[in-house]
Amino acid sequence: MKAIVQDRYGPPEDVLQLREIDRPVIGDDEVLVRVQAACVHPDVWHAVSGRPYVLRLMGAGVLRPKDPVPGMDVAGQVEATGKGVTRFEPGDKVFGETFTELQWRNGGAFAEYVSVPQGALALKPAGVPFEQAAAVPTSGFIALLNLRGGGWIQPGQSVLVNGAAGGVGSIAVQLAKVYGARVTGVDSTEKLHMVRELGADHVIDYTQEDFVRQGKRYDLIFDVASNLSLADCKRALKPKGTHVLIGHDHFGDAVGRILGSVPRVLTYFALSPFLSQLKNPAPNAPVPTLSDSMVVLAELLEDGKLTPVIDRTYPLEDVPEAMRYLRAGRACGRIIITP
Numbered sequence: 001m002k003a004i005v006q007d008r009y010g011p012p013e014d015v016l017q018l019r020e021i022d023r024p025v026i027g028d029d030e031v032l033v034r035v036q037a038a039c040v041h042p043d044v045w046h047a048v049s050g051r052p053y054v055l056r057l058m059g060a061g062v063l064r065p066k067d068p069v070p071g072m073d074v075a076g077q078v079e080a081t082g083k084g085v086t087r088f089e090p091g092d093k094v095f096g097e098t099f100t101e102l103q104w105r106n107g108g109a110f111a112e113y114v115s116v117p118q119g120a121l122a123l124k125p126a127g128v129p130f131e132q133a134a135a136v137p138t139s140g141f142i143a144l145l146n147l148r149g150g151g152w153i154q155p156g157q158s159v160l161v162n163g164a165a166g167g168v169g170s171i172a173v174q175l176a177k178v179y180g181a182r183v184t185g186v187d188s189t190e191k192l193h194m195v196r197e198l199g200a201d202h203v204i205d206y207t208q209e210d211f212v213r214q215g216k217r218y219d220l221i222f223d224v225a226s227n228l229s230l231a232d233c234k235r236a237l238k239p240k241g242t243h244v245l246i247g248h249d250h251f252g253d254a255v256g257r258i259l260g261s262v263p264r265v266l267t268y269f270a271l272s273p274f275l276s277q278l279k280n281p282a283p284n285a286p287v288p289t290l291s292d293s294m295v296v297l298a299e300l301l302e303d304g305k306l307t308p309v310i311d312r313t314y315p316l317e318d319v320p321e322a323m324r325y326l327r328a329g330r331a332c333g334r335i336i337i338t339p
């Protein structure tokens with residue numbers, strides 16, 4: 001099969017090549033998916049470039065990528081199933097992540113075929129194009145987990161999504177509306193029309209205004225851009241409000257090359273028991289699994305409550321160009337690869 005392959009870490013345009021390789025062999029619990037669409041997003045860039053370096057110790061491969069084929073969000077058709085697969089059969093149209101655990105590694109989606117654990121997949125709603133379905137899995141899961149998982153969002157609340165036009169933020173805006181919140185979306189000038197179209201009640205251009213200093217306080221700040229200090233959070237949150245940190249590395253520009261945003265995230269978790277505004281798991285709220293979340297996301301897609309925005313589609317051989325476009329930061333919606 002044709003696949004995008006890397007033998008070493010580095011800038012995507014230097015290390016990625018189109019090659020003929022063997023089709024993946026599926027395990028008992030896995031499904032072989034014929035890929036129709038896969039998604040390019042910042043976590044793919046991290047896995048390909050090997051930055052921050054700490055991710056290489058977290059399962060991606062120390063000296064070179066353990067898994068040579070990048071890509072971790074997929075939509076396609078089931079070609080074959082392992083002995084233990086009960087939920088899918090050949091011919092089913094599916095979408096999902098290509099693994100169930102750590103995200104910062106290559107997942108094999110930039111190829112004609114990929115093997116996927118059944119627990120990471122859901123049936124794709126019939127009316128939803130493969131390209132849109134492929135835009136959802138990892139971003140939708142992180143948004144659902146962080147908005148709904150802890151029971152933080154309630155109807156009528158005011159929610160601010162910082163980085164609302166990105167892959168994660170655009171889904172968070174739509175989910176927050178589904179859960180009955182009044183939503184403010186913050187992003188850069190030329191992306192705000194899309195944030196409005198997604199249903200945001202109010203938009204703020206971060207290049208012109210600083211929402212932290214506008215005197216308005218929110219029940220929940222879903223912080224994809226991840227540039228707020230603790231003082232900012234206190235100023236912009238209601239006393240019982242919640243700050244949810246997603247942790248954007250801005251392609252290594254905002255944080256160190258070695259540890260990335262890991263120190264910030266660890267500090268955050270260490271402080272969260274003492275500062276009620278930092279996200280603290282609500283004791284009785286059920287935390288959705290990936291498998292359950294994929295089913296919820298499929299229902300939202302089917303009902304038209306979640307509509308992923310696609311900025312551009314590239315053929316498989318143009319993955320390096322797609323990664324360059326991602327890095328440039330001008331995409332308004334997701335970048336999709338079609339083999």
Ligand SMILES: NC(=O)c1ccc[n+]([C@@H]2O[C@H](COP(=O)([O-])OP(=O)(O)OC[C@H]3O[C@@H](n4cnc5c(N)ncnc54)[C@H](OP(=O)(O)O)[C@@H]3O)[C@@H](O)[C@H]2O)c1
Nearest residue numbers: 042138139142163165166167168188206225247248249329
């Ligand atoms: N699969 C996933 O997508 C996934 C899953 C888990 C975690 N994450 C993490 O979530 C982060 C975001 O992912 P993403 O796919 O949503 O990224 P993205 O598509 O690049 O979106 C980020 C958005 O934030 C905006 N932004 C940048 N600086 C800002 C600021 N100071 N204030 C407000 N908005 C700002 C960007 O706009 P401009 O570029 O125009 O400034 C962009 O629209 C990544 O670091 C990733 O590691 C992603």
